[in-house]
């Protein structure tokens with residue numbers, strides 16, 4: 001049994017004394033202890049070495065005592081396992097030298113045996129569970145099929161993901177073929193992660209908000225729903241769609257345990273759109289962590305009041321920025337841990 005089960009109780013919608021807190025991208029570049037490891041090992045070496053991945057995962061927990069850990073890994077390990085080359089270039093980000101732009105390209109993409117291809121992730125989970133010693137739950141994650149397609153087709157990050165959209169709108173059969181292969185791989189992957197020991201899973205639809213509401217249904221939501229259907233009996237599923245407030249109504253009926261919200265959607269609107277029944281997670285503007293700690297504390301208290309302490313998980317509205325001072329991140333976490341009504 002997990003000693004601090006606040007996060008799991010919030011996912012079930014139970015009444016709690018205070019909401020749980022964690023931060024998207026909490027294992028990362030704003031932490032000096034992470035930078036030490038980063039200097040020595042390249043990105044995928046860190047992902048592929050269970051000792052390193054588990055160490056990086058528990059670093060923020062040791063420093064701040066969040067109520068949940070999230071496994072250090074990346075959403076792009078999935079395309080890598082599907083026979084698509086992925087590089088992480090320093091000062092550039094993800095780079096995929098052979099993007100998928102035709103049926104011929106799609107034919108080279110495989111649905112791998114995840115137990116073999118991604119065994120290193122399962123080993124990282126086991127190593128992390130040992131280090132966590134049942135203190136807090138561990139979150140496993142995957143990118144949404146649409147967000148993964150964005151990288152597979154564009155070949156790199158983008159402000160518009162125009163090539164990804166072009167494939168969807170000019171070769172929909174190829175796009176759907178790729179989305180389904182990613183979905184099948186992701187379902188097997190998340191199931192394996194649960195078997196290896198994660199207590200909940202989160203699907204990151206970081207680029208869902210790039211699509212119009214109608215296109216979102218066709219190219220993103222349909223596939224996320226498949227993932228929820230396949231996983232919901234095995235573990236609580238959190239869906240975070242950046243810029244996807246328009247889909248919150250459908251998401252609330254999907255079987256997901258909780259929904260992530262970004263900072264452009266007010267607590268009130270998110271509660272209204274979801275009918276007030278489902279657990280919500282979010283939505284502090286990551287750049288607001290640059291405010292002085294005293295102001296951060298006030299704003300966090302106000303945010304909890306607006307969402308309500310129950311059916312709520314305190315988080316940022318997207319990943320933490322690398323330039324956030326460690327004491328500001330601490331102010332964010334402490335404000336939640338000392339919250340009382």
Ligand SMILES: Cc1c2[nH]c(c1CCC(=O)O)Cc1[nH]c(c(CCC(=O)O)c1C)Cc1[nH]c(c(CCC(=O)O)c1C)Cc1[nH]c(c(C)c1CCC(=O)O)C2
Pocket residue numbers: 023024025026027028029038043070071072073074075076088092093094141143157204206318319
């Ligand atoms: C879109 C996306 C990616 N990766 C991820 C997403 C979805 C969430 C989001 O939208 O932020 C998810 C992710 N990536 C990473 C995690 C670890 C767990 C966590 O702390 O949340 C998680 C959950 C580690 C990482 N993934 C990456 C880093 C930084 C690179 C490094 O450490 O060398 C980390 C800590 C690299 C990465 N990985 C990706 C990009 C665009 C980049 C480069 C940009 C950047 O540097 O932030 C793809």
